[in-house]
Amino acid sequence: MNFDSENLSELQRHQHYEAHFNSSSSSTHLLTCFILRVLTSLIEQPSSNTFRKSAIPKDLFKPRSFQLPLRKKPADGFWYPALSRPPPDNCCPGLIPLLKHALKKSHTKGNTRRAVLCYESATYICVEAFDRRWGCGYRNFLMACAALMDQQIQSIYFALLDDPFPPGVRNLQRWIEAAWKEGYDREGAKDLRNLVDTDKWIGTAELYTAFTFRGVPSQLVDFDLSNSEKGIQVMIDWIVQYFSPPNPKQGTVTDVLRGASPVIATDKMPLVLQFNGHSQTIIGYEISKNGDTNLLVFDPSRPPRLSMRRAAIAGTSSVVWEQSRTNQVLQSVMHPTSNGRSSKLKRPSSSSDMQQHKRTKSSESDDEIIIVEDFDEPKNGQRSGVSASQTQPSTLDPSNVVNHFRLGMSKLKRKQNYQILYFPMTDPWSIEERDKRKVVTSISCC
Secondary structure (H helix, E strand, O other): OOOOHHHOOHHHHHHHHHHHHHOOOOHHHHHHHHHHHHHHHHHOOOOOOOOOOOOOOHHHHOOOOOOOOOOOOOOOOOOOOOOOOOOOOOEEOOHHHHHHHHHHHHHHOOOEEEEEEOOOOOOEEOOOHHHOOOOHHHHHHHHHHHHHOOOOOOOOHHHHHHOOOOOOHHHHHHHHHHHHHOOOOHHHHHHHOOOOOOOOOOOHHHHHHHHHHHOOOOEEEEEEHHHOOOOOHHHHHHHHHHHOOOOOOOOOHHHHHHHHOOEEEOOOOOEEEEEOOEEEEEEEEEEEOOOOEEEEEEOOOOOOOHHHHHHHHHOHHHEEEOOOHHHHHHHHHHOOOOOOOOOOOOOOOOHHHHHHHHHHHOOOOOOOOOOEOOOOOOHHHOOOOOOOOOOOOEEEOHHHHHHHHEEOHHHHOOOOEEEEEEOOOOOOOOHHHHHHOOOOOOEEOO
16 A cells, blocks of 8 residues: 555545544554655655754853863962072072172172171072962062071071961962961951952061961051152161161171172061052162162062073072183283184183182272183082083173173162061061960051
8 A cells, every 4th residue: 555645635635544443453664654644744844955953041141251272370489598409590699609709799880888698508589470460469479488498597486487377379369368268467368358360469467467378477567658758768777777787886807808898698588569450579689880879689570580590590600700801902902812702711721720819809900801600509519500510601791791780770669668578587476476466566667
């Protein structure tokens, strides 16, 4: 029996199916009709190429972010000089000894009268890609911690800063929120609210809260220059007094010689300088040939050049200091050679030659000839993170080195309000002393 379902109406097709299902036909015939019924339902579908889809949930209409390749999250680790592992790329130890020698060169040339630097193991720590626009306060905090955890005046500070979790950008955020929960700096907690895993800026007030929470003594000092007749000089004088060592009435020969040196490093901790829009770490000061005082700073947003970093990590013995243009001309006139070029002393090939060279050099000008210096090696002979290429002599211009860290009066005068965080290096605060300092307070100098 031929069955043409396309020429039957829908009612006729259903009557045909019912007749077969209600009859006593064989099971084979019933199966055939069932198959025909399925085929008929398929024929009833629209003949166009478009298909109706189920409704799309409204939430799928929301813009979808592109799936970028997975990248390794920043380690956000913390490094300080006592660690045996090499420093990460954004950390540079050894810059204070390097700067000290550059300042000595500057003094020899008559550009620097005197300079005083902070604790020699202070580490330059810069922002990374993930916190480039907001991380200056955090990085200044890490620079302070790196010095505090390495110094020996108050060695107990190490345990206070390292436990229950060590410093870090994200760890500092957790650190501050933990302090808020204990009632510290309610005003700051109200202003910043949630801080963990955000890119919110912080300042010296938050650093004071963090250090107080851990029991490390610190103090804030305010400078409102609009209220001072002396202007910026008030803050400069305070900084000079902080870094300058006391003048002992009686002391050893070493003390006398040390005080007479035009460039010295002290055991003072770095300062954190806060002003509108930025913060920096003060590592010392320099008095220029005209009597002006320049601050020397580690700016977390301005990393040192690679050549400077390599020289600092390898030690000052790896540095070849460039001659000034004046001395190059004098050398050419006083010591001409057959090819018209000035002669230079080669690096001594033996230790005995080096010793002899150092003895004869002591009576000469500090930058008359290019030499390789071998003083102020890293502590215990450590050369953290130094590769074979980094141990090769680095040629540096002392003027460029000093200029990288200079912060002059002209720039400082652009701001009217500054705040400094400093560390008196007294015994850790007890629980009672911490409770008294839950409200952030500062000393007003003007």
